[in-house]
Amino acid sequence: MHxxxxxxxxxxxxxxxxxxxxxxxxxxxxxxxxxxxxSTRQVASMATKLAEKIKAEFRVSARIEGLATADWVLIDAGDVIVHLFRPEVRSFYNLERMWSFGDAPSGGEPN
Incomplete structure (x- = not known):
């Protein structure tokens, strides 16, 4: 899924x-x-497409929060949690720093 x-x-x-x-x-x-x-339009589109792909591939309905405003959309797919942001909102909350546990976050390479 990752x-x-x-x-x-x-x-x-x-x-x-x-x-x-x-x-x-x-x-x-x-x-x-x-x-x-x-933009909010791109964030909403990415979230919707991702949820559809997860459902098609894994037969899992991902939970989505924040789609109406699309400033920050949370997709809970069980094993993977996805946060999609507009850039200003992302820099305000800075989730990467809060969740990195002292490790440098990895760039998108799948494990």
Missing amino acids: RLVLASLEDDQAVETVSIPLAGKSSIADYMVVASGR
């Missing part, structure tokens, strides 16, 4: 995609992926 998420975001031209491994650090998921879109 690879599918990264590939989908790359296809949709997400900006500054960061993958943070959570296995052994948190029980909420194996990975957290953070990415930006250039």
Whole structure:
């Protein structure tokens, strides 16, 4: 699923995609992926397409929060949690720093 998420975001031209491994650090998921879109329209489109791909490939309905405003959209797909932001909102919350646990977040390489 992690690879599918990264590939989908790359296809949709997400900006500054960061993958943070959570296995052994948190029980909420194996990975957290953070990415930006250039506009609310792009963020909403990326989120919708990603949820559709997850459902088609894994038969899992991902939960989506924040789609109405699309400033910050959270997609909970179980093993992978995805945060999609507009750039200003992303820099304000700075999730990568909060969740990196002292490790440097990895760039989008699947493990």
